[in-house]
Amino acid sequence: MAVPVTVPAEPVRRVSARHFVRLKLRVMGNNFRGQGWRIAMFVAGVLVGLWFAAGSFLALAAPGFAGEPRYALLTAAFGGGLLVLGWLLLPLVFFGVDETLDPARFALLPLSRRTLVAGLFAAALVSVPVLAVLLAVSGLVVTAAALGGWAAGLVAAVGVVAGLLLCVAASRAVTSAFATMLRSRRVRDLAAVLLAVVAALLGPLQIAVLAAVREADWDRLTGVAEVVGWTPFGAPWTVGLDVAEGRAWAVPVKLLITAVTIGLLLLWWSRSLESAMVGAASAAPAKSRRGPAGGPVAQLFPRVLAWTRRDRFGALVAREARYWWRDARRRANLITVAVVGVFVPVMVNLGGPQFAAEEGPDLTAGNSSPVLLSLSMLFVGVLASVTLANQFGFDGSAYAANVVAGVPGRLELRARMTAFSVYVVPMLGVVSVVIALVLGEPGWIGVAAGALLAAYGAGLAINGFVSVLGAYSLPETSNPFAMNTGAGVAKSFLTLLSMVASAAAAIPMVVAAALLGDAWLWLALPLGAAYGLGAALLGSYLAGDVLDRRMPELLATVTPRR
Amino acid sequence: MTGGHPALALRGLAKQFDGKVAVAGVDLAVPAGSFYGLLGPNGAGKTTTLSMAVGLLRPDHGRAWVLGHDVWADPVGAKRLLGVMPDGVRLFDRLSGAELLAYHGLLRGMDPAVVDQRAAELLDVLALTDAGRTLVVDYSAGMKKKIGLACALLHGPRLLVLDEPFEAVDPVSAALIRDILQRYVVGGGTVVFSSHVMEVVERLCSHVAILAEGTIKRVGTLDEVRGERFLEEVFVEVVGGRTATGEELSWLSR
Numbered sequence: 001m002a003v004p005v006t007v008p009a010e011p012v013r014r015v016s017a018r019h020f021v022r023l024k025l026r027v028m029g030n031n032f033r034g035q036g037w038r039i040a041m042f043v044a045g046v047l048v049g050l051w052f053a054a055g056s057f058l059a060l061a062a063p064g065f066a067g068e069p070r071y072a073l074l075t076a077a078f079g080g081g082l083l084v085l086g087w088l089l090l091p092l093v094f095f096g097v098d099e100t101l102d103p104a105r106f107a108l109l110p111l112s113r114r115t116l117v118a119g120l121f122a123a124a125l126v127s128v129p130v131l132a133v134l135l136a137v138s139g140l141v142v143t144a145a146a147l148g149g150w151a152a153g154l155v156a157a158v159g160v161v162a163g164l165l166l167c168v169a170a171s172r173a174v175t176s177a178f179a180t181m182l183r184s185r186r187v188r189d190l191a192a193v194l195l196a197v198v199a200a201l202l203g204p205l206q207i208a209v210l211a212a213v214r215e216a217d218w219d220r221l222t223g224v225a226e227v228v229g230w231t232p233f234g235a236p237w238t239v240g241l242d243v244a245e246g247r248a249w250a251v252p253v254k255l256l257i258t259a260v261t262i263g264l265l266l267l268w269w270s271r272s273l274e275s276a277m278v279g280a281a282s283a284a285p286a287k288s289r290r291g292p293a294g295g296p297v298a299q300l301f302p303r304v305l306a307w308t309r310r311d312r313f314g315a316l317v318a319r320e321a322r323y324w325w326r327d328a329r330r331r332a333n334l335i336t337v338a339v340v341g342v343f344v345p346v347m348v349n350l351g352g353p354q355f356a357a358e359e360g361p362d363l364t365a366g367n368s369s370p371v372l373l374s375l376s377m378l379f380v381g382v383l384a385s386v387t388l389a390n391q392f393g394f395d396g397s398a399y400a401a402n403v404v405a406g407v408p409g410r411l412e413l414r415a416r417m418t419a420f421s422v423y424v425v426p427m428l429g430v431v432s433v434v435i436a437l438v439l440g441e442p443g444w445i446g447v448a449a450g451a452l453l454a455a456y457g458a459g460l461a462i463n464g465f466v467s468v469l470g471a472y473s474l475p476e477t478s479n480p481f482a483m484n485t486g487a488g489v490a491k492s493f494l495t496l497l498s499m500v501a502s503a504a505a506a507i508p509m510v511v512a513a514a515l516l517g518d519a520w521l522w523l524a525l526p527l528g529a530a531y532g533l534g535a536a537l538l539g540s541y542l543a544g545d546v547l548d549r550r551m552p553e554l555l556a557t558v559t560p561r562r
Numbered sequence: 563m564t565g566g567h568p569a570l571a572l573r574g575l576a577k578q579f580d581g582k583v584a585v586a587g588v589d590l591a592v593p594a595g596s597f598y599g600l601l602g603p604n605g606a607g608k609t610t611t612l613s614m615a616v617g618l619l620r621p622d623h624g625r626a627w628v629l630g631h632d633v634w635a636d637p638v639g640a641k642r643l644l645g646v647m648p649d650g651v652r653l654f655d656r657l658s659g660a661e662l663l664a665y666h667g668l669l670r671g672m673d674p675a676v677v678d679q680r681a682a683e684l685l686d687v688l689a690l691t692d693a694g695r696t697l698v699v700d701y702s703a704g705m706k707k708k709i710g711l712a713c714a715l716l717h718g719p720r721l722l723v724l725d726e727p728f729e730a731v732d733p734v735s736a737a738l739i740r741d742i743l744q745r746y747v748v749g750g751g752t753v754v755f756s757s758h759v760m761e762v763v764e765r766l767c768s769h770v771a772i773l774a775e776g777t778i779k780r781v782g783t784l785d786e787v788r789g790e791r792f793l794e795e796v797f798v799e800v801v802g803g804r805t806a807t808g809e810e811l812s813w814l815s816r
Contacts, residue, residue, distance in 0.1 A: 295678035296660035296685075297668065299695075315668030319654060319661075326656040326697070397651040400618055401713070404648075405669040406641035552620045559651075 015111060020119030021126055024101055041493070042128075049132035060139025064146030070222060072143050072241055077225035080140070080163060080237025083133065087167035088174055102475065103273050117270040124168050134164055140237055148244025155251055156240020162258045163236030169262050173269040230254070232261040304422060312407065313415050320419030323394070329474065330394055333387045338427055340383060345376040345435045345448075370447045370520065373435070374513040377451035380431060381532075382502040384424050385459025389498050391416055391467045393474045397559040403551050409468075410544030417460045417536055428452045443521055447513060450528025454509045457532020459502035461539020466498045468547045473560045505535065567630035569594040569721045569752035575614050575624035576776075577607075584610045586776040587624065592754055592769070594629070594720075597747045599763040599784075600756040601793075602773035603801050608756040609649060609725055611773065615754075616646045616723050628721055642670075645719030647710045649726040649756075655699035659690050659709050662698055663716055670717040677716070684712040688738065703730040711739060715746070722746065724755040728762050740766060760794045774801045 032039050060079060063072035101123050106116055124130075137160045145153025228234035235254040242250040297310055301318045308314035324330045392399055402412060432448035509528055513520050547554065570592040577585045585607040592598045602608045613619035615626045617633045617640065625632060631639035654662060660681060667677030685691045688708040693701065698709055707727060714722060722743070728736050743753050743766070757763055763770060763784075770787045772780040779800045780787050788796050798805060 296664040296681040297674045297678050299658065300661040300664040300668075310668060310674040312669055312671055315665050319657065319665050322661070323654075323656055395654075398654045400648055400651045401654060401666065402669070403618055404616060404641060404644070404646045405666070406617075406637050407669060552618060555618060 015115055015119070017119045017122035020101065020123040024123040024126055027101070044493070046128055049128050050135070053132040053135040056136035057139040057142075060137065061142040061146075062139075064139075064143030067147070069147055069241070069245065070218065072147060072244075073222060073225050073229070073238065076140055076143070076237045076241055077228040077234040080137070081228050081231075081233035083137070083237075084163070084167055084170060084233045087171040113270050113274065117266055117273065120273075121169065121172070121266065121269075124172055125165075130164065130168060133167065134160075137163065137237070140240060144240025144244055147241070152240050152243035155243045159236045159239035159255070159258075162255060162262070166232065166236055166258055166262050166265070169265040169269065173265040173272070176269055176272040230257070232257055313411055313418075316402075316407070316412065316415030317419045317422075320416050321422050324420065324423055327394060334423060337384045337387055337424065341380045341427060341431050342434060344383075345373075345380055345431065346438055370444060370513045371510060373439070373444060373448055374451040374510045374524075377432070377435075377448050378455045378503055378506050378510060381428065381452045381455025381457075381506065382459045382499050384428065385456050385463050385502060386495055386499050388416065388420060388460065388463040389466045389494050390471055390474070391420075391463075392471045392554055392558045393467075395558060396474065397555070399555050399558055403555050408544065409547030409551070410540055412547060413464050413468075413540040413544045414537070417464070417540060420460075421456075424456065425453075428456060446521055446525040450524030450526075451506070451509045451513070452528070453525075453532040454528040454535075455502065455506035455532070457534070457536040458505035459498070460532075460536040461543070462498050462502045462505060464536075464539040464543035465546065466494055468543050468550070468554060470494045470497075471554055471557050473558050475560060506531075567594070567627070568592055569596070569629055570598075570615060570723070570754055571627040572611070572615055573625050575611060575621050575626060577610050577614060577619065577622050583776055585614070585621075588773070588776075588778055590771060590778065590781070592721075592752060594752050595747065595750060596752055596769045597743070597767050598752070598754040598769045598771070599767035600754060600771050600773060601758060601760075601763060601797060602756070603758060603803070606773045606801075607776040608773055612723055612725050612754070612756060613648070616644060616648075617641060618646075618648065643720040645714035645717065645722045647707075647714040647722075647724045647727060649729065653698055653706065653710060653713070655701075655706075656697055658695045658697055659685060659693055659701075659712075660695075662709060663712055666713040667716050672717055680716055681712075684716065687742070688712055689735075704732050704735045707731050708735060708739070711742070715742070720751060722751060722753045722755075724753065726757060727755050728757060728759055736762075760792075760797060764788075764793050772797060772800050 032042065056079075060075055063069070063075055101120060103116070103120060111119075138157075140160055141153050141156045144156035225234070229238040236258040239251045239254050242248065242254070300315065300322075301308065301310075302321055305314070305318050305321055308317055324334055429449065432445055432452055435448055436442055436445040509524070509531070512527070513524070516523065568591045570590070572588050572590040575585055575588045576583075588607075588611050600608055600612070610619065614621040614624075615633065616628075617626075617637055620634070625634065627633065628640040629643050631643065633640045654665065657665060663681035663684065664677055667681060668674065682691075688711070690705060690708060690712070693705065698706065701709065707730065711724070711727060714724070727739060727743075731739065740762075743755075747753055767784050769782065770780070770784050770793070771778050772787070780796065784793075787793070
């Protein structure tokens with residue numbers, strides 16, 4: 001029994017990845033304890049995942065059943081490639097990462113980096129999305145087996161598992177690296193540019209793919225698919241087909257490509273993990289850069305808000321405006337809105353004519369219509385406003401200050417909408433000008449701006465309610481993409497719900513664009529702006545009442561449980 | 563105006579979390595002008611009680627009054643007279659100290675000129691002026707306590723409710739905080755604070771309540787509660803529990 005303190009005993013048992021997996025399962029299980037709605041959310045998430053997985057499974061297995069090797073290659077290379085791309089980008093833009101096991105918690109334990117990465121990687125594999133995707137891509141195994149017998153099927157199974165590992169490693173490495181980057185304030189502009197470039201690359205890529213599909217030049221498409229099959233994006237998914245087509249020599253090479261890629265990604269991840277664990281807090285303290293800029297009150301108000309009154313409303317707006325920039329989590333959202341807001345409408349309105357051009361030669365380029373434009377603007381406006389769906393979750397327990405001060409709900413919501421709009425409304429203005437110019441229809445600026453403002457305003461109103469009634473807590477880590485267990489599902493549901501509701505609330509703008517014809521070109525902006533403003537005010541009025549009645553409850557839901 | 567009312571009155575406050583009783587009916591009357599210490603071991607329900615008293619947590623049962631204003635029926639009246647420093651709650655920490663004070667002041671509906679003057683004084687006295695535009699998130703634990711106290715004091719409340727104001731504070735800052743609080747009480751204010759540091763409580767408080775397992779075990783003036791003994795002895799006796807090790811842990815020594 002008596003072991004001297006001075007000589008710590010060698011660890012009796014080595015820590016393996018199994019411990020991390022069990023820890024994650026235990027944490028997930030404990031999170032469900034006594035939380036009926038969480039279990040319900042989880043089950044719903046599983047069902048949705050299964051639904052999509054089953055659909056994708058059928059799509060990927062279909063070429064096998066139909067005995068079509070050529071389609072099989074196309075679905076494997078492009079489907080698999082899109083899958084990897086999705087795992088890479090979607091966590092950044094929409095979903096966030098499940099940080100049930102926060103790396104920072106392991107900082108004090110004597111674990112080698114290799115053990116830690118292996119463990120966290122294994123734990124990351126235990127999740128609903130991974131299982132759903134595994135089910136979906138097993139369709140590729142079926143196809144390979146149907147075309148090339150059991151040997152091909154077996155190789156395809158190995159490939160599919162390797163591909164899945166690649167997906168998870170890629171998403172972890174990218175989010176971790178991105179989080180580290182966003183934390184340092186100096187790199188934030190670089191991060192914005194990076195995301196913009198990635199998004200901008202997606203656009204032309206999709207147009208190229210659409211063009212290729214339209215030409216239906218199967219040989220060329222097959223050629224592209226073969227090339228993709230040799231990149232990390234397609235390699236793991238196509239090995240089974242190689243066996244089926246008698247190119248067994250390609251299998252080890254492609255698996256090597258995959259393995260090396262996974263290795264590099266894990267290496268990259270372990271690098272950024274280290275800085276995440278040390279928790280390099282927000283760079284060096286920025287000490288009085290411009291000297292004391294007046295009294296405390298003057299310091300609180302950013303220059304763009306010089307016009308606001310120095311009262312409760314003004315203080316709330318000023319604090320929110322500062323937070324949208326200083327809080328990495330909020331800034332990431334803001335950047336997303338900016339990027340998606342510019343490129344989605346460009347895609348919809350430029351991609352549209354290309355589809356239409358095939359239908360008939362009389363429909364030449366530039367046949368995007370005010371209706372189509374309004375629809376795409378609707379989406380952008382709604383997307384911008386949905387950022388506020390969990391606006392109190394961003395505050396966390398700090399919201400207690402407002403509860404103690406007894407801020408009226410209506411004032412609170414109105415101020416939050418105003419502060420967010422300080423950033424978003426100019427952005428929407430830029431979007432409408434850019435889109436009208438890109439389409440070569442400067443006269444449509446009004447239509448675009450009107451639809452944007454109406455959708456944005458309606459969205460603010462809806463999200464006022466969502467943020468008060470459906471708030472959830474965010475983990476207190478430095479990773480702006482981190483989510484609590486189970487919150488991913490909740491977040492997706494709420495986002496979907498509020499987007500549908502907001503879009504429905506702004507539909508009159510599209511109807512008007514369809515019915516009123518040319519008169520709408522002039523009426524759209526004033527009417528849309530008035531509609532949006534009215535909706536937002538009404539929303540803050542009604543939701544503020546709800547907020548007044550449940551301030552402590554809201555505080556409890558946004559306070560992270562320790 | 564509020565003469566005759568206790569500064570803080572709690573009647574039958576109770577709260578359960580997931581079926582577990584955190585606070586099981588707390589009655590308390592804090593006389594105006596008193597320096598009131600709420601003592602209790604970890605997990606006794608101090609934070610839960612104070613949260614319910616100031617309107618941060620809705621009680622299952624019971625009511626709370628601040629100088630005669632019902633916290634849950636007349637929150638505006640009660641909160642106007644109240645300054646709170648919660649524990650384990652973040653501040654809006656992505657503001658600098660000065661910005662945070664300005665925010666709190668304006669949120670309380672104060673005149674901007676008065677906010678500026680008082681905030682500058684508070685920053686000066688609490689030795690936070692040197693931090694300049696450093697964000698509160700980058701402050702040390704002690705500095706965070708000090709800026710939290712400044713936020714609670716800024717609007718000149720009649721009642722201060724502080725949850726663990728001396729936790730993680732260095733001796734110099736603690737002395738400073740004690741001095742500020744004593745001046746505040748001498749000037750007619752009332753302080754209620756929770757702690758489990760007996761020495762601080764014995765030095766400061768006029769009244770003491772000992773909370774354990776969600777109920778008040780002892781209450782009264784400091785002398786009534788401790789009698790002829792040290793407060794720590796009374797506390798350990800009331801709370802119970804083990805204070806010495808026996809045969810186990812032999813591997814610790816050697």
